[in-house]
């Protein structure tokens with residue numbers, strides 16, 4: 001059975017203008033993400049991955065095309081969406097405790113107090129931070145801070161979770177743990193996830209599909225189905241021949257993209 005479409009990006013274009021510069025970042029970018037799918041996005045540096053995510057999050061005005069979430073055009077930050085950025089240091093409020101940081105979007109959403117407490121506790125337990133609820137973000141390691149940002153996103157109960165290179169700044173071991181955490185949460189909560197990364201291995205390990213973007217101005221170069229079993233394991237999965245094969249394919253596509261390879265333009 002085909003899943004219904006959660007996110008529909010159709011002919012997206014984004015050109016930055018200002019300060020005497022015109023940068024055509026994204027041109028005619030088209031893809032769909034089914035409800036409950038986990039899709040990763042990779043591409044050369046400067047390809048427009050962050051631009052794409054910011055457009056989908058309703059944080060940037062688009063120059064052309066259409067973005068629809070659950071059938072509604074995105075014209076500003078959509079209510080059912082949460083975003084986790086790379087810069088966890090800047091996305092948490094240092095003067096609020098961990099608990100209050102996670103609670104804040106729920107307050108803004110108007111969730112009643114008793115319900116909020118239960119959701120915050122559950123989210124902190126899910127990311128293994130129950131014992132740090134009353135600490136301040138600056139008292140935590142980078143990996144723990146990123147887990148707070150993830151807890152805040154899931155407590156909000158989004159239908160769509162956008163992640164922009166969320167683990168780029170944490171050490172390799174923590175990164176592996178956080179990858180497994182995201183997959184666990186995704187499987188338990190059934191949310192739709194769009195995950196941007198520059199790490200090819202990470203994209204194959206996490207995703208059900210990997211979208212490979214071209215150089216700027218960006219279009220989709222290829223959409224690779226990751227037909228690995230759903231139960232993934234950092235050691236077993238990454239050393240399986242199937243994983244190695246998929247990683248090789250995505251790697252080659254990114255190399256092609258870096259060399260300026262593009263699909264034929266749509267008429």
Ligand SMILES: Nc1ncnc2c1ncn2[C@@H]1O[C@H](COP(=O)(O)OP(=O)(O)OP(=O)(O)O)[C@@H](O)[C@H]1O
Nearest residue numbers: 016023025044045046047048049050051052198216
């Ligand atoms: N505010 C802005 N004004 C002008 N140009 C911008 C702006 N933000 C991004 N760009 C340009 O748009 C292009 C795409 O940038 P973007 O950050 O989306 O790429 P990216 O794929 O996320 O890069 P990386 O992998 O290096 O993080 C780049 O050429 C960048 O210089």
